[in-house]
Amino acid sequence: MGHESSVPLFWRLIKSRYQLIGTKCKTCGNVFYPPKYLCPVCRKEGKLEDIKLKKTGKIISFSIVRSAPSGFEKEVPYPVAIIELDDGPRLTSQIVDWKEEDLKIGSRVEACFRRIYTDGEEGIINYGLKFRPV
């Protein structure tokens, strides 16, 4: 985040971030990750419930970040990618345990639990899911 990591801001999303829990609309059947709190398709007719998603998917597009935002200086260069989960929704995250040849549109990946960001020497540690090639 480039500045002091807010505790409640981070804590609120732990369940969705750690376990890949999204939401599914019972009315239209659409699955959303990151989770939506209002179904954008049905709006007031929508009924959302939690759904745990499969941790596998494929790369839709990717890039390698070489100029870091604040807080990520120690990690550059790192790949980021838009990943389409096998259950449907797309999300954005980093790719880890990678070699050049793994970074292709269409490459299969799976989620793994990693550190995302540490708020300096004294602040909290933000964890989440990154993706590695299978």
Added chain:
Amino acid sequence: MIGIVGYGGYIPRFRIKVEEIASVWGSNAKSIKNGLMVEEKSVPSIDEDTATISVEAALNALKMAQINPQKIGAIYIGSESHPYAVKPTSTIVGEAIGVGSEFTAADTEFACKAGTAGIQMVMGLIKGGYIEYGLAIGSDTAQSKPGDALEYTAAAGGAAFIAGKKNVLAEIEGTFSCSTDTPDFWRRENVEFPRHGGRFTGIPAYFKHIISATKGLMDKLDLKQSDFDYIVFHMPNGKFPLRAAKMLDFDSEKLIPGFVVKSIGNTYSSSSLLGLVATLDIAKPGQRILLTSYGSGAGSDSFSIKVTDLIEEKRKRIKKIQDYIDDKEYVTYAKYTRLRRGI
């Protein structure tokens, strides 16, 4: 019977060779390799830590056990490198693997035997009828002072065990421990690297406790050396467990399947536990395994573990720990230094 319902390990991918470290300090790699019986050690990625490694190991154990994670009633994680000094790793892991909130948890510390202490704790809660399943993990990303002898072996890894009474793949027949106030290896609060007593870490520390605990276990359960098919001792290097086996009159061949230290170094709280994982990966039903951990400060937990018929079907569900050992990428000392800084 109480025993292991599912187990899993995780070893980070990077490795650094003894030769690479020795070249930086102008030391003789060959004699170090011979002395320690270690070729290379595992190095965590910049975004890995004890919590992330514990999650990987625990997810493997859950996959093998095939139980609803919400049935886990206790989580104990033992490490010397918990991400926080205050704020438990066990709840981060509990959240990440979907245990819900109805469980007890604590982090333990007892140098390299913090993980086996956790196994004893869940055994007690299960036997007392307080929980249905318990998760015990030993996991570490060990740090060593650059240029110190420990730099060749201080490594990273994790092993997780789900214990319970149903569908047990290996019964824990009994356990015996030995604990004394022996300051052989320590780290003071707010100090980055541990210190040790050099040769003092041998006979009065490692060997004394491994031998007492193992002998105590064998007496208590009325078992002889020949009753065990495999043995696993804590592996600070390759020489110590071999010597301990000899001192206890065990055939050293029985150490071989669990002898992970040669390829990954000393993974501290997961050292003996990863040895157990490697052994369970190949053991046949009916075979018996002796496990004795050692934690500096000092103490040892010894276990007798008997494999059941369920093991072959269950262990097929996850990667073998040998696959993790073989999936590796070498780094230079420069990259190793960068990775050690962590985020």
Added chain:
Amino acid sequence: MKVAILGVGTTKFGENWDKNLRQLAIEAGTKAIMDAGIRGRDLNAIYVGNMSAGRFVGQEHVAAMVSGELGLSIPASRIEGACASGGLALRQGLFSILSGQHDIVLVGGAEKMTDLMTDGVTSSLMGAGDQEWEAYYGVTFPSLYAMIARRHMFEFGTTREQMAKVAVKNHHNGSLNPIAQFRKEITIKQVLDSPMVADPLTLFDCSPITDGAATLILCKEELAKKYTDNPVYIIGSGQASDTLALHDRRSLTTLDATVKASKEAYRQAGITVKDIDLAEVHDCFTIGEIIATEDLGFCKKGEGGKLLDEGATEIGGRIPVNTSGGLKAVGHPVGATGVKQAVEIVLQLRGQADKRQLKDAKIGLTHNVGGSGATAVVHIFSR
């Protein structure tokens, strides 16, 4: 619709170490007021486009700051839509006149970015993306557009050379523009060889970090002739939104918001895309211009690269794009860009674009995007 533009003004765009945010805003403001031939007290309202003064210089309440500096107590509002803040401020100023509420308004855009170090700027700019689901993972703006570029290359065969041609063309145009941050010509090779920022985008594929401000004075059609013989009119406006995060979009290679906004603008203006003589489009990254030319209808989807190979968008081509030098060469002080784009169109339509002047430009278009495409606003201008 027909709303007149009486006056324009900009600061020099670049690293303005000596000027703070209020100085930049006031400089552009007073230039526009003088160019319009009005007096400060003739203004009825102020609309200010600014993305992130809070993070760049710790200042919110920016519109009140501007009106205070001008010594005016008229209504002053800040409009924010990330990098489209300037275009949105223009649209709000426009609406305030069309509604009959105001007769003469000042529309300004300003941004002061260079008081932070690069990593701080990179981080602040991610406020235009999804903080919790993109920025959280260390994603940067260059990497978002890089993913768009890579997908465009994959789906349509667009090449890095074609992307580089955008930078070369716009730097050439910038060399003819006295306010531009970059005034030197560059070559394709220089673009390709410059350091990689987020593969496949190099430093020269990316618009720079810039300080700057731009201002327009708008007035209702009936009043225009009182102040000027050479009015330029806004004859169409369109705006649309899309999902905040790039991963939620229908397509990575089309900015649906641009398509919708431009269709609405053409409809309001009563024209088709063929009537457009020139356009200032949102080239925050070179791929941005390529996709914009497709989404605005200058060519078919996937053929934006070809336009560059043909030279169609150069000064003198069939549809000149970014005669000012674009965001790439003039610079991209985020909130100011949308207004600066309009300034360029006005200068061209008035015949005041000097070395960049097109022959016989009658109808111009501005295209301003927020974030990776969550907001798009298009305006059509005519003599």
